[in-house]
Amino acid sequence: MTSRLPRLGAALVLAATALLVTSCASAAPEPEPTGTVASTPTPTAPAPEATETEAPVAEDLTCDNMILASTIADFTAAGWSSQAEPFYIGALELPGGLLCKWADLEGPAGDHLNMYGWAPISTETAEELQATLVGEGWIREDAPQGVYITENPDTAMSVDDQGYGWTYLFSESDVKFSNTKQGILLVDWPKG
Template identity: 60%
Template sequence: MFPSRHRLGAALVIALTAFLATACASQAPPAVQPDETIAGTPTAPPPESTATPTADAGAEEDPTCETLIGEDIVADFESIGWSAQAEKFYLGDLELEHGVQCVWADFEGPAGDHLQIFGWAPISEEDAAPAQAALVGEGWVREESAEGVYITEPKETTIAVDDEGYGMTYLFAAGWVKLADTKQGLLLIEWPKS
């Protein structure tokens, strides 16, 4: 049985994930309305288009705790009195520059361990391979998928798990690595921005 503090954190991630999935799936696209004009009434010219940001534009910035996850998630955390503390992103002894690891919790309230962890960092293939091997060597579980390589902490040391039984998990993909306190929590990370 898991302490209630961990069930709350896992329940919050699951609830937020379900909310986002439901909200995205239930919104119908807006109906196209024909332009209504009255004869003799001038219409304004259409606004000039602006350049659409590319993934490279987001890559020039470093993520922050407030940009790493969606604005709605940040607002939900803040509405319950949570704030974020940013830390450097480490994989073992390797510090990944331009990355961030965020701990979201109520740091002003009584001491406890109700929290959520999210992280993202760029990583080279040369650094990713030995980092993955080191985690697996410590007993972490490696799974390959279409999204990339998942490395999850061993069940014996897991404190909080998601619906599928996964605790703290890294997702390695081409050029970056994500971290969340559960595998499902990785779905809340929206970096790099596109």
């Protein structure tokens, strides 16, 4: 009779080996890919439907948007307000233009005020007005920004640090105005 013990031992050894091989196989790390890896395509969101967008609404020219916002804040803090008027050069009113006077309009009358103006203008009208002003003694100064026409400092009521009084800046399509040449830098129109 053969002993069952060696068979039982052999069976246990085989079972243990199978268990060990199975556990090692499942714990083994996956090999790192070498070369091209096929990827699963990810679904993409459908393209948004084309919708009509509204065109930006153009602002209307006002005293509250013609000049720099920081300047308006300074004027307001000082108690100043604005008064809007049509834009004239001499006796000619420029359609679409605006002249703004900033001062303490509620206080006593005084000479402390700033004026700013802007208007669209044709080349022909600009050339005619420049010639008229120069003919009246105003001074022409060509610059990269356009043509400055300023009142004669000898007859001006007040001038800035550089000797400029009322000044117009004519560009290709518009004209800016201030009671000083330096003030023209504050005219921030048209926007954009």
